[in-house]
Amino acid sequence: MKRLGPRIEEKAARIGLLAMTLITVSVLLFIILFILRRGLPVLNLEFLTANPTDMGKSGGIFSTVVGTVALTLLAIVIAAPLGVGTAIYLTEYTWGGPVTRIIRFGAECLAGIPSIIFGLFGFILFVTKLKFGWSILSGGLTLAFMLLPTIIRTSEEAIKSVPPAYRNVSFSLGSTKWQTVTRVVLPSALPGIITGVVLSIGRSIGETAATIFTAGSALRMPTSLFSSTRTMSVHFYILAREGISMPNAYGTAAILIIAILAINLLTYYLMNRFIKKYS
Amino acid sequence: MDGTAKKRVGNKLERNDRLVRLALLVIAFSAVSVLVVITVFIVGQGTPIMFRYGLKSFLAGTSWYPSEKLFGLWPMIVGSLFVTAGALVIGVPFGLSCAIVLTEFASKRVRGIIKPIIELLAGIPSVVYGFMGVIILVPFIRKTFGGPGLSVLAASIILGIMILPTIISISVDSLQAVPPSYREGSIALGATRWQTVKMVLFPAARSGIIASIILGMGRAVGETMATIMIAGNAAEVPHSLLAPVRTLTSNVALEMSYATGEHREALFATGVVLFVIIMVLNTIANATSAKRRKQP
Amino acid sequence: MTNDTAIEVRGFSQYFGEVRKLKALDLDVKRNEILGIIGPARSGKSTFLCALNRLNDLVRGSHHEGTIRIDGCDIYDPGVDVVALRRQLGMVFATPVPLPRSIFENVAFGARREGIRGRTRLDGIVRDSLEKGGLWEEVKDRLETSGLKLSGGQQQRLCLARILAVAPEYILLDEPTSGLDPISTMKIEESLRRLKKEYTIVLVTNNTKQAARVADRTAFFLNGELVEIGMTAKIFTAPDDTRTDDYLRGRFG
Ligand SMILES: Nc1ncnc2c1ncn2[C@@H]1O[C@H](COP(=O)(O)OP(=O)(O)OP(=O)(O)O)[C@@H](O)[C@H]1O
Numbered sequence: 001m002k003r004l005g006p007r008i009e010e011k012a013a014r015i016g017l018l019a020m021t022l023i024t025v026s027v028l029l030f031i032i033l034f035i036l037r038r039g040l041p042v043l044n045l046e047f048l049t050a051n052p053t054d055m056g057k058s059g060g061i062f063s064t065v066v067g068t069v070a071l072t073l074l075a076i077v078i079a080a081p082l083g084v085g086t087a088i089y090l091t092e093y094t095w096g097g098p099v100t101r102i103i104r105f106g107a108e109c110l111a112g113i114p115s116i117i118f119g120l121f122g123f124i125l126f127v128t129k130l131k132f133g134w135s136i137l138s139g140g141l142t143l144a145f146m147l148l149p150t151i152i153r154t155s156e157e158a159i160k161s162v163p164p165a166y167r168n169v170s171f172s173l174g175s176t177k178w179q180t181v182t183r184v185v186l187p188s189a190l191p192g193i194i195t196g197v198v199l200s201i202g203r204s205i206g207e208t209a210a211t212i213f214t215a216g217s218a219l220r221m222p223t224s225l226f227s228s229t230r231t232m233s234v235h236f237y238i239l240a241r242e243g244i245s246m247p248n249a250y251g252t253a254a255i256l257i258i259a260i261l262a263i264n265l266l267t268y269y270l271m272n273r274f275i276k277k278y279s
Numbered sequence: 280m281d282g283t284a285k286k287r288v289g290n291k292l293e294r295n296d297r298l299v300r301l302a303l304l305v306i307a308f309s310a311v312s313v314l315v316v317i318t319v320f321i322v323g324q325g326t327p328i329m330f331r332y333g334l335k336s337f338l339a340g341t342s343w344y345p346s347e348k349l350f351g352l353w354p355m356i357v358g359s360l361f362v363t364a365g366a367l368v369i370g371v372p373f374g375l376s377c378a379i380v381l382t383e384f385a386s387k388r389v390r391g392i393i394k395p396i397i398e399l400l401a402g403i404p405s406v407v408y409g410f411m412g413v414i415i416l417v418p419f420i421r422k423t424f425g426g427p428g429l430s431v432l433a434a435s436i437i438l439g440i441m442i443l444p445t446i447i448s449i450s451v452d453s454l455q456a457v458p459p460s461y462r463e464g465s466i467a468l469g470a471t472r473w474q475t476v477k478m479v480l481f482p483a484a485r486s487g488i489i490a491s492i493i494l495g496m497g498r499a500v501g502e503t504m505a506t507i508m509i510a511g512n513a514a515e516v517p518h519s520l521l522a523p524v525r526t527l528t529s530n531v532a533l534e535m536s537y538a539t540g541e542h543r544e545a546l547f548a549t550g551v552v553l554f555v556i557i558m559v560l561n562t563i564a565n566a567t568s569a570k571r572r573k574q575p
Numbered sequence: 576m577t578n579d580t581a582i583e584v585r586g587f588s589q590y591f592g593e594v595r596k597l598k599a600l601d602l603d604v605k606r607n608e609i610l611g612i613i614g615p616a617r618s619g620k621s622t623f624l625c626a627l628n629r630l631n632d633l634v635r636g637s638h639h640e641g642t643i644r645i646d647g648c649d650i651y652d653p654g655v656d657v658v659a660l661r662r663q664l665g666m667v668f669a670t671p672v673p674l675p676r677s678i679f680e681n682v683a684f685g686a687r688r689e690g691i692r693g694r695t696r697l698d699g700i701v702r703d704s705l706e707k708g709g710l711w712e713e714v715k716d717r718l719e720t721s722g723l724k725l726s727g728g729q730q731q732r733l734c735l736a737r738i739l740a741v742a743p744e745y746i747l748l749d750e751p752t753s754g755l756d757p758i759s760t761m762k763i764e765e766s767l768r769r770l771k772k773e774y775t776i777v778l779v780t781n782n783t784k785q786a787a788r789v790a791d792r793t794a795f796f797l798n799g800e801l802v803e804i805g806m807t808a809k810i811f812t813a814p815d816d817t818r819t820d821d822y823l824r825g826r827f828g
Pocket residue numbers: 591596614615616617618619620621622623634781
């Protein structure tokens with residue numbers, strides 16, 4: 001009996017843990033399959049390329065696709081240089097100390113701030129104080145701030161994993177620090193950095209709370225940085241919540257899921273390439 | 280070597296490098312500046328009204344009727360608390376199980392399947408989670424347990440799922456950081472896998488696991504869209520698991536689009552409360568994981 | 576200083592933090608010689624090489640005492656351009672470190688950095704350097720393959736060629752053959768004997784036989800001190816210091 005005790009416990013624990021994991025995995029698969037099964041039949045080229053009409057009850061989702069892409073692009077264009085620059089500074093140009101600690105603390109805190117706070121902030125600063133109104137500009141800036149910590153962290157990890165020997169080679173060949181960073185460190189860290197950027201794109205596509213109060217929810221095709229626009233996530237939210245059109249809601253959700261799947265696959269591919277390169 | 284030519288080139292390169300360094304330092308302060316600016320704006324917009332009406336009536340007041348200038352946040356504070364606690368009850372056991380299976384029990388192939396799936400969980404937009412709650416969970420709760428369905432319970436379950444990626448990824452990191460010698464030593468002493476997990480790995484990874492739970496808590500407190508869709512949003516202190524509830528985040532998101540004047544200020548004050556809670560959680564999580572890093 | 580002295584080290588000590596890892600070294604490197612440096616592990620051989628091209632500057636908390644003159648110029652003088660100095664002293668590390676790019680791009684690294692674009696010029700530089708490094712014949716048909724795909728010995732000669740492309744006057748080698756098979760080792764030693772005509776070479780090696788084979792003079796380091804330096808034949812047959820004798824007979828290290 002004494003020898004049986006731990007063995008039974010081991011078995012029970014194994015079964016229990018595995019069951020919990022299986023439940024988690026199946027919940028996820030269920031969500032994805034559920035959305036795809038109802039959404040895929042709605043999808044066709046017209047759904048993607050036609051503008052929504054009648055509040056989204058009919059027509060497609062083209063203007064929201066454009067809005068999402070515009071917002072995401074603007075956010076990345078702002079956040080990527082800032083984030084990568086910060087990561088370069090933290091990894092290559094400093095040896096720790098209070099300044100570094102403050103920068104790290106700031107990034108970590110920023111990462112924990114909920115998106116609705118970003119939304120509130122973007123609304124008061126960009127929409128009202130700076131008078132950008134509900135616009136791609138306000139939404140893009142707000143999103144950029146939100147993505148910044150993710151890009152900093154992933155870039156930092158990518159840069160840190162570049163072997164120190166590469167830097168020594170570059171220095172010993174008579175390169176300056178900046179030449180070493182741009183010619184040796186960044187090219188080697190690029191797949192990792194891009195992985196972080198791609199993940200951020202995924203996050204910004206799925207974001208709702210921060211964009212609805214800064215970019216607004218206009219269904220019109222945006223024409224400039226100052227146009228209000230509605231992202232796909234916001235569109236889905238409005239369609240579903242106000243019961244405007246369930247088929248169109250499912251269709252939009254399916255597109256969102258497909259985009260996220262594609263992004264995850266892409267990051268996997270990039271990460272694998274990155275790991276292969278250094279092992 | 281030609282000394283003079285050498286010096287001229289050198290000075291130019293050095294000056295460039297110093298400029299680059301300065302530029303990067305400025306860039307590196309972007310995250311901190313954003314944090315400061317956000318704090319200043321949210322606090323600046325939200326605190327005056329809190330003091331005008333009194334901190335106590337604001338935080339402990341139980342009625343939220345903006346049209347009658349009643350701004351009691353207590354129901355929302357309790358609401359956030361309940362929903363977050365519920366999310367942890369669901370999310371922690373499942374999250375830790377997954378983390379243990381991933382690090383200790385799964386073969387390499389199984390891990391290769393499970394890990395990407397769990398990472399997908401993090402990528403699904405919160406509106407989709409909320410929607411699933413509305414379509415599947417809420418009707419189920421209504422039929423099985425009665426009540427409106429939109430409830431603390433529904434929100435807890437959905438948020439519990441949503442915080443899984445946070446809990447899993449950070450726990451996995453800290454379990455993997457336990458030196459292999461601990462594991463081998465325990466197995467060599469004749470302990471089973473599970474005993475090793477229970478008696479050796481968990482205690483060794485404790486601070487990281489706690490940090491993962493606290494960060495998961497932060498996510499649950501901060502989640503907005505999913506909560507709005509499934510929690511019912513009644514601004515009352517919930518009396519049961521099946522009662523509808525409004526969280527701090529929902530309070531902001533629901534009324535922001537039309538609020539003006541003091542009402543809007545009160546929403547910013549809601550944001551301040553939320554902000555303070557998040558900062559406290561962040562600081563605790565930071566402190567626990569810093570402690571972990573110090574332990575060799 | 577006589578005309579054939581290329582590097583002059585006087586009372587040079589290297590500190591990492593508070594610890595002195597090189598202790599008041601005095602030695603000269605003559606022009607167009609191969610100076611071999613031998614000594615047990617952790618005796619400061621690599622640290623000495625990194626003092627010559629100031630790579631030790633990159634270590635936080637490092638500082639030095641004494642002087643090193645290269646071609647009569649004090650290399651630790653505040654006005655010295657470290658970048659130009661390092662271009663004068665090419666360094667090969669113990670483990671070959673090809674950058675993760677093609678053979679061609681590895682060798683062209685320095686030239687591209689200097690803004691050289693023209694394909695014919697680059698081709699010429701790459702070819703010359705690979706020939707000097709003794710690798711051209713083996714790789715001339717696959718310059719576009721990754722440098723990581725080469726064998727260890729080829730990688731090390733690639734690193735040598737990469738240095739030669741920057742046109743240095745000195746070559747510092749830190750145990751360049753420590754991980755290589757005898758044939759690769761022989762090929763590198765051949766290259767060094769050839770290169771000696773044009774360059775001044777400092778060769779750190781933990782293989783005393785290698786020093787005996789290729790070095791004109793040999794220095795023996797122990798615990799950061801220079802125990803003795805002299806003609807290779809003399810060091811190996813009739814050293815002045817008993818510690819040298821003990822080391823060469825394998826009594827320690
Ligand atoms: N960057 C550094 N920081 C601190 N100490 C260092 C550093 N580099 C070397 N040392 C120390 O200096 C001493 C000499 O090291 P060095 O690498 O020069 O020895 P070596 O003779 O090259 O040995 P090996 O044969 O192992 O390469 C060692 O005790 C080492 O720990």
